[in-house]
Amino acid sequence: MLSRHKTRQVSVGRVKIGGDAPVALQTMTSGYTYDVDRCIAEIRKLAQAGADLVRVAVPEKRDTEALPHILAASPVPIVADVHFHFERALEAIAAGVHKIRLNPGNLQDRAKVNRVIAACKERGIPIRVGVNEGGIVERRDKERRAVEKATLAQDYTANLIRLMLEKLEDYLRIFDDNDFHDVVISAKSIDPRVVIDVYTAISQRFDYPLHLGVTHAGPPETGRIRSIAALGTLLANGIGDTIRISYAADPVHEVEDGKELLCALGLRRRSEPELIACPTCGRIEVDLFKLVTQVREKLATEIKLPMKVAVMGCVVNGPGECEGADVAIFAGKGKGIIYVQGEQKQTVAEERMLDALLSECRDLEARVQRGEARLHGSA
Numbered sequence: 001m002l003s004r005h006k007t008r009q010v011s012v013g014r015v016k017i018g019g020d021a022p023v024a025l026q027t028m029t030s031g032y033t034y035d036v037d038r039c040i041a042e043i044r045k046l047a048q049a050g051a052d053l054v055r056v057a058v059p060e061k062r063d064t065e066a067l068p069h070i071l072a073a074s075p076v077p078i079v080a081d082v083h084f085h086f087e088r089a090l091e092a093i094a095a096g097v098h099k100i101r102l103n104p105g106n107l108q109d110r111a112k113v114n115r116v117i118a119a120c121k122e123r124g125i126p127i128r129v130g131v132n133e134g135g136i137v138e139r140r141d142k143e144r145r146a147v148e149k150a151t152l153a154q155d156y157t158a159n160l161i162r163l164m165l166e167k168l169e170d171y172l173r174i175f176d177d178n179d180f181h182d183v184v185i186s187a188k189s190i191d192p193r194v195v196i197d198v199y200t201a202i203s204q205r206f207d208y209p210l211h212l213g214v215t216h217a218g219p220p221e222t223g224r225i226r227s228i229a230a231l232g233t234l235l236a237n238g239i240g241d242t243i244r245i246s247y248a249a250d251p252v253h254e255v256e257d258g259k260e261l262l263c264a265l266g267l268r269r270r271s272e273p274e275l276i277a278c279p280t281c282g283r284i285e286v287d288l289f290k291l292v293t294q295v296r297e298k299l300a301t302e303i304k305l306p307m308k309v310a311v312m313g314c315v316v317n318g319p320g321e322c323e324g325a326d327v328a329i330f331a332g333k334g335k336g337i338i339y340v341q342g343e344q345k346q347t348v349a350e351e352r353m354l355d356a357l358l359s360e361c362r363d364l365e366a367r368v369q370r371g372e373a374r375l376h377g378s379a
Helices: 036-049 061-073 086-095 110-123 142-154 156-177 192-205 220-236 251-264 288-302 318-323 350-369
Strands: 009-012 015-018 024-028 053-057 078-081 099-102 127-130 183-186 274-277 308-312 327-332 335-340 343-349
Touching: 015 024, 024 251, 036 053, 036 061, 036 251, 053 061, 061 078, 061 086, 078 086, 086 099, 086 110, 099 110, 110 127, 110 156, 127 156, 142 156, 156 183, 156 192, 192 220, 220 251, 274 288, 288 308, 288 327, 288 350, 308 318, 308 350, 318 327, 318 335, 327 350, 335 350, 343 350
Parallel strands: 024 053, 053 078, 078 099, 099 127, 127 183, 274 308, 308 327
Antiparallel strands: 009 015, 327 335, 335 343
16 A cells, blocks of 8 residues: 555545545546537536546636536535636636635745635635646736746756745635635646656645646647556655646547556545556457457446456466456467466457457356455455
8 A cells, every 4th residue: 555645634525635535536628618518418427437526617707607606516515716817706706616725936026816715715625735836937027027038947847846836835825814724736747757847845844735747748649648647656656636637629638547547556545447458569369459449339238346367378478367367368379268366267259359258257256245355455
């Protein structure tokens, strides 16, 4: 088990973040919030995929006007994403949103920030403070902006981290002055190395819960690598209380990959089957990749329990991997040997491998549900 860095705990609706709470998984809708029916449908889809929280953008008044309808229908707590207009934050708070997200670079007027803090304090709503790379450089004060850009030009990575920490400390003083401590911190960058270093530094200075993420990560093909490199490292080191993997794609993929990351690190219990399989190898004597695809599709629709299923085709590692799975097949030339919880059950012809494997999965699932068997690794 991973030892996690101890942080304060905040409540986002029924979801706890920080302290001894599980790492929460969140994402963001891709459509317009004011399009109520579509927004609700997307939130439900994301919740079904495994999201614990969903963030919605509220750049316009018609977005905050839609919030009461969305909140009434949402199966998970909702976070309002506020940038330039503090009025949107006040409207979202009045609507009953569960959390507010603010970026210091976008809302700097202390009097306005104080009003948002006061409203959140009155209703017990936490605020996420984001000092992200894309909005960290000063925008309004031209002289200060020039200085900050010149500093970054000298040593971008080191000075970016320093600037993020300085602005975070400055912004948090406003919250301290208001005796408001229901704060979650994010400090995102496109560079996984910056993400690792800045969150590590923050975890050493503050005890606020941390929202992990890589900003502007890109499409899943590249964003997946950036995100897992940074978030996996931090989580493995016990840092992080909630995560969002961000893609330029359907946010369902963000949830799926975030859930898999948490499961892989033992930070979330699996709720669906786990499929393992051989990589590319010259020793394989069947069309293993076709079989893996077919098994994956069948497991997704037919098996509900989190059993470990192995599809192996290598004489070197195959037998051992099969013995460690709940249900497995060791596929060779023209035939396959099926294992159930370490024991050989049957040998079948190649054309029957898929059906026979799925039949054993269904049989084991039924026996587990009747209390006659237990899955490997179950408590």
